[in-house]
Amino acid sequence: MELSTLLNTVQQLFGGLGASALIFILTLVFSMPLGLLVAFGRMSKWAPLRFLLPKNQTCSKALYAIATFAPIQFLFKIYIAVLRGTPLMLQLFAIYYGPYYLFGIPISLDYRFVAVIIGFSVNYAAYFAEIYRSGIESIPVGQYEAATVLGYNKVQTFFRIIFPQMCKRILPPVTNEAITLVKDTSLAFVISYPEMFTIAKQISAAQTTIMPLIVAGVFYFIFNGVVAFVMERIEKSMNYYR
């Protein structure tokens, strides 16, 4: 391959890298807060039928199951089960083509980007929710008790005492997710959104060479190096306490 063709390829892929980075950033911006809401829902203990439980005595297993049924928790368990249990690629298809096949709404090209962001955010929120939950549940119960005795209400306890400690504990698994996300952005290929992998595939097909794919691979690798570096710095910045 000539040098000028290679430079041209690199230049085009660089544009695609911008699109991939945009997907990456927007997905994190939307899925991280959404994941916190999903985690709250998943941890909800609200059981509207709890009054059915007899006080200070045992009851049948069936009655216990009905009385302690927590509908919000159940709903979010299903959300997490579906989004973790089916391929992200399938979810992108469903979100992109769903409106047309289900409701006959015509799909515009602009919707491609929206569908990508919705699909990634909703999917990653499920994973983040479980990471948050593990972080929240790992905080010793004594922290809640100390805050309660001092008069902190639930919101104050969560945002001042629990949340900061949770953030520190979940950084390693969040780094994992972020790195997976960098590579997953290539799945936008399946609905032909022109991010780096889609472009690499197009050039590769046009020029009948795998060089663009190799260059794309190198770009993903460098991108992840940057992500890992940034996350490590954040981890170090939180090392002042244990």
Add this chain to the structure above:
Amino acid sequence: MQKILEIQHCSKKFGENEVLKDISLSVAEGQVVSIIGPSGSGKSTLLRCATLLETMDNGDLIYTGQYAAKSNGTEAIYSDKATLQQIRKQFGLVFQNFNLFPHYTVLKNITEPPMLIGKRTKAEVYEEARELLRKMGLSQKENAYPCELSGGQQQRVSIARALAMKPKILFFDEPTSALDPELTGEILQVIKELAAEHMTMVIVTHEMSFARDVSNHIIFMDGGVIVEEGDPVQLIHHPQQERTKAFLSRFQQ
């Protein structure tokens, strides 16, 4: 003397296990009450009921005449959230394993609660916090994080944190059980100083000689009931009940 804390006919079950059976006790202003007894006797549960970390099944819980919970004959009916928050301002609790907030400096651990919950001014709170740290011999440590302190220092910070809320009564749940004998000594010294200042305190402890020396009243619990209570010296050295004698036999040797 004004009664700060009154517990009447408190009972508590965990499933089928009766942890507290009809316990009554009252603590007057300036009084130091120690609760001793074997593990599983219910003394920690009693403390947790008194500090609203656990709910009683039945009984009354009264702070300075204000009902936190009132029995309707068959069960304890707790007051509304706002009242309970008011009542929480009247007591402090020092935990066995400190439970300091690890992401806050020593100073922030002590100053945030009175500013956030007590709605007091920053200048006033900081001045008092520094005074408390000086009293605890920790002036040099105000910008340290809990993980940088020894167990004894952490426990002194947690006592300061509780005192910063200006409680009318301070509870201690085995404050020295996580500490080695040397560090235990420094915490007991701090509590003795508080007693000398007539701080009202309820102390659950396994330190018999300390309980004898520091308290005006001592309670021996076993199996969810108060087996024996009274004058500390009398109870520790001349217990009347067989169960108390058996428990204290090792100590008296």
